[in-house]
Every structure is written in structure tokens, then in C-alpha cells.
Amino acid sequence: MPDVTSYTTEEIAKLLRVSKLTVYDLIKKGELPAYRVGRQMRVDADDLERYKLRAKGSNNRLTNVAPSGGQSLASATDASSLVITGQDVSLDILSKHIEKRTKDFRPLRSHVGSMDSLIAMYQGRADIVSAHLLDGDTGEYNLPYIRKLLVGFPYIVINLLTRTAGLYVKKGNPKHIASWADLSRSDVRIVNREKGSGARVLLDEQLRLHGISPGNVRGYLDEESNHLGVAGKVMTGEADAGVGIEKAAFIVGADFIPLTKERCDLVMLKSAENMAWIELVQSIVASPSFQEELRSIQGYDLSLTGKVLLDHHS
Known part of the structure; x- marks a missing residue:
């Protein structure tokens, strides 16, 4: 049997x-x-x-x-499967629109961080990658990392959305946390994101720019694998602060300290066999129906959504 x-x-x-x-x-x-x-x-x-x-x-x-x-x-x-990597709910919406528009391609979701997603693309294990990686030296998102990791590949980068990132704190912000520098205080304990995630890169870059050693940040080694996990630990009092996006704070009822705007982009490798679904994805992201769904989600800025940020030929 x-x-x-x-x-x-x-x-x-x-x-x-x-x-x-x-x-x-x-x-x-x-x-x-x-x-x-x-x-x-x-x-x-x-x-x-x-x-x-x-x-x-x-x-x-x-x-x-x-x-x-x-x-x-x-x-x-x-049907040809398309592995779409990243953790934002907008990618689930994108997958749904792909399924509605065609039977030729079947989206498969992989919920991994930005850096790991780009590495997976380099290794041929991902088709549509989302990234929100800050380069602290230039203040630019994603493109410096993409240029270094995808050397020798032709690719296209289009904007998915921009969102507010910052710190989760408990209701009323009892520790009066207001900036990245406050994370080095001896009375503040954080919960971190996993290595390879965009939020982890954002924190590490901000600590570096502020001259703060990770060893001087209490809770730096305590990790959660998503924004809701970080916000939840702050709400339960297991941590005083954590890095994440505004939407998760709203869901769990935490307060949110906005500190930066981060750009989330889609990366796709260009080849003759990929162009059909790349054009499909571009069409969906630029469509009123897709953008209308994103507008219903708190914290999204769609002013650049669908814009081609880089069209690189190897």
C-alpha cells in the first residue's frame, strides 16, 4: 500500500x-x-x-x-517553474498575478533573505529575486551588491516598492529609544534578524557608520527569521528594540520609530529563454490591478514601482 x-x-x-x-x-x-x-x-x-x-x-x-x-x-x-525569493507579502501578490495571467509559468515561493537570494541567483537556483540591501558608503540600495555578485551576467533590475524601515519598541517607548545610537546603551537589549537578510545588513551598516561594535549591542546574537518574529519579541518584553518594517509593528501592536526609507527591487537574469516571463513580470508590476493591491498595505510607497533601475548587458 x-x-x-x-x-x-x-x-x-x-x-x-x-x-x-x-x-x-x-x-x-x-x-x-x-x-x-x-x-x-x-x-x-x-x-x-x-x-x-x-x-x-x-x-x-x-x-x-x-x-x-x-x-x-x-x-x-x-509549465516552467519560477522560483521567487524574498519575504515581503508583495511577492505573494506577484505570484498570484502570474498564476492569473498565464499557465506557461508556475511561481514557487522561497522565503529567504536578500543576500542569500542574490547568491542563489548567482548559483542558478532562483529566477526572480527581491532585495533591499543598503550600501552604507554610498547610501544606495541593492545596485552595489548586484553589480558585485552578478559579475558576468546580463540582468535587469526593476523597482517593486519603497517602504519605511526603523525600530520596533514597546507601546509608549518606555526606554525612549530614538536612534541607531541608542542600541549601544547598556539598558537596551535588541533582537536581531538572521544573517543574509536585508534588515540584518541595514543594522550592520548603521552600526558601522555610527562606530558601534556589534559586541557592544546587547542581544545582537539573538535572531529571528522574519519581521513579525522580531516585533513579537519586542512586544512580549524579551527585547527592547528590533529592526524591521512598519507593517509588522502595526500587526503586532508595537510602536515604530521610522529611521529610513528602503528600496525593494526585483532582479532577473536576462537570456533569450527568460525574456517572455521577464516581460510578463514587468507588465504585472506596472499594472493598475497589481499596484492597487499594494496600495491597500500600510507603509508602501509606489512612486517608483515598475521603473527599470538598471538594464545590464554582460
Whole structure:
């Protein structure tokens, strides 16, 4: 009798002792058959066992297309999967619009940080990358990192949105925290984001610019993997402050100290086979329907949304 157990991508990553991006890569290239339940991708236990047996026998990675949605394996393989990396809810909205507009491409979401996303793109494991990485020396977002990491690749960078970033504090701001410099106070404890996230890069750059050693910031090594986790720890009193975006403060009921505007951009590698879906993504991001959905979310500035910031030819 077949095993009816199924696993999420997170569970598969733990079982195989690999990253979630590697699991998405296996799904995207068809090594690991998968299907969608709501917004979640799942893999049946029998398919996982077959993959492990093939891997033991060949030590090679397979390269087919993963099914999703309730389609059969045969029909799903007609669609090309697009791995979209990043954690902002706008990317979930983008995925939904792609699914509405075409059956030729199937979006797969990977919730990883900006730096890890760009590295995954360099390694061929991501198709549409979102980034919000501050370069403290220039004050520029994303482009300095993209130019360094994607050397030799043709790519296009378009703006997704701009949002307010700053510090979460408890209601009423009892510690009277007002600036980055306050994070070095002995009476302030923070909760940090994980390495590779845009919020972590923002904090590290601000500490560097203010001449503050991370070792002098209480709680610097305490990490959460998303904005809500950081804001939640501040609200429960486990930390006095944390870096994040305005929307999460509104959701959990924390106060928010706005300190900067960060630009979130989409990065896509240009090639002849990619141009069809790149044009689709550009069309969606510039569309009134997509932007109308984003306007309903607190803290988004759409004044640059859809603008081509860099069209690089290798």
C-alpha cells in the first residue's frame, strides 16, 4: 500500500539536511515531484523515497519540472517553474498575478533573505529575486551588491516598492529609544534578524557608520527569521528594540520609530529563454490591478514601482 504521508519544503530540507533553496531547486528542475496545497508546496513520501534511491544510484541532480496546483504530473510538466525569493507579502501578490495571467509559468515561493537570494541567483537556483540591501558608503540600495555578485551576467533590475524601515519598541517607548545610537546603551537589549537578510545588513551598516561594535549591542546574537518574529519579541518584553518594517509593528501592536526609507527591487537574469516571463513580470508590476493591491498595505510607497533601475548587458 502506498505511503500517503506528505512533507512541506521545510520538512524535506530537514530530512535531507539541505537548505530550503536546494529543495526548491530540486522541485523546479523536476528532481522532486511536488504539488501545491493552497500556497504551500508538498512532496509525497513515496516520491521522496524514489528521489533518495535515484540519488544514491547516480549522485546526479535531475532536471524536470515540478507539478503543483491539482494538475496531473503530465499536464504540470508543460509549465516552467519560477522560483521567487524574498519575504515581503508583495511577492505573494506577484505570484498570484502570474498564476492569473498565464499557465506557461508556475511561481514557487522561497522565503529567504536578500543576500542569500542574490547568491542563489548567482548559483542558478532562483529566477526572480527581491532585495533591499543598503550600501552604507554610498547610501544606495541593492545596485552595489548586484553589480558585485552578478559579475558576468546580463540582468535587469526593476523597482517593486519603497517602504519605511526603523525600530520596533514597546507601546509608549518606555526606554525612549530614538536612534541607531541608542542600541549601544547598556539598558537596551535588541533582537536581531538572521544573517543574509536585508534588515540584518541595514543594522550592520548603521552600526558601522555610527562606530558601534556589534559586541557592544546587547542581544545582537539573538535572531529571528522574519519581521513579525522580531516585533513579537519586542512586544512580549524579551527585547527592547528590533529592526524591521512598519507593517509588522502595526500587526503586532508595537510602536515604530521610522529611521529610513528602503528600496525593494526585483532582479532577473536576462537570456533569450527568460525574456517572455521577464516581460510578463514587468507588465504585472506596472499594472493598475497589481499596484492597487499594494496600495491597500500600510507603509508602501509606489512612486517608483515598475521603473527599470538598471538594464545590464554582460
